[in-house]
Amino acid sequence: MPILLALDASSSACSAALLQRREGSDDVLLSRFALTPREHTRRLLPMVDQVLAEAGLAPAKLDAVAYGHGPGSFTGLRIAAGVAQGLAYGLDRPLFGVSTLEALALGAHRRHALTHVVTALDARMGEIYVAAWRCHEGRTERLSEEAVMPPERLQLPPGHASCGWVGVGSGWTLREAMSDEIRTAVGQGDTSLEPAAEEMVLLAARAYAAGERHAAHDVQPIYLRDQVAWQKSR
Known part of the structure; x- marks a missing residue:
């Protein structure tokens, strides 16, 4: 094996x-x-x-x-x-x-049993690396392309706004710069998870x-x- x-x-x-x-x-x-x-x-x-x-x-x-x-x-x-x-x-x-970002999503799923995760890493220069994932039974499915962007431009995947999203990763320390829609739809997760x-x-x-x-x-x-x-x- x-x-x-x-x-x-x-x-x-x-x-x-x-x-x-x-x-x-x-x-x-x-x-x-x-x-x-x-x-x-x-x-x-x-x-x-x-x-x-x-x-x-x-x-x-x-x-x-x-x-x-x-x-x-x-x-x-x-x-x-x-x-x-x-x-x-x-x-x-x-x-x-x-x-x-996929490893971060799987880590959130394994450690916190999260199913809909927005992983974000602080990219410096006022930007984040980000992607959205669905996690189930130890597997990950990417729901948005991996991208780098200012936090205020972050949007959820179309048709998935009410999935009970949780944000994890260092990029969520920039939460206050994100839109009201994102702050309402995405719960605060583990910002220390790497x-x-x-x-x-x-x-x-x-x-x-x-x-x-x-x-x-x-x-x-x-x-x-x-x-x-x-x-x-x-």
């Missing part, structure tokens, strides 16, 4: 997780997580070493590697991408990029089980802000 490693440095948090699927018995899920602003370079590889050591596994036993590909901190995304691509290249294993490798390894495992495989050089960070600038220039 497959063994996957995920790592993340997209936010103030730094994390690593190892998932070992076991036929006929419970899966093994090991993780490390710490709020370590500006220490990701120093902390990420030791976390990877720690989860491998706890599992008693050498890196060569991994079947795939995953990382939080964004959106998030430009510097953090590059750090995680460099480590993950280096591992995938060195081991000749597939690499999966996982949405930080994307984590624990959810990323679960999302990557589903993609792996579905037969997806990606070469390390094909999996790039998703910045969103660069994409928006490019579209406006056309």
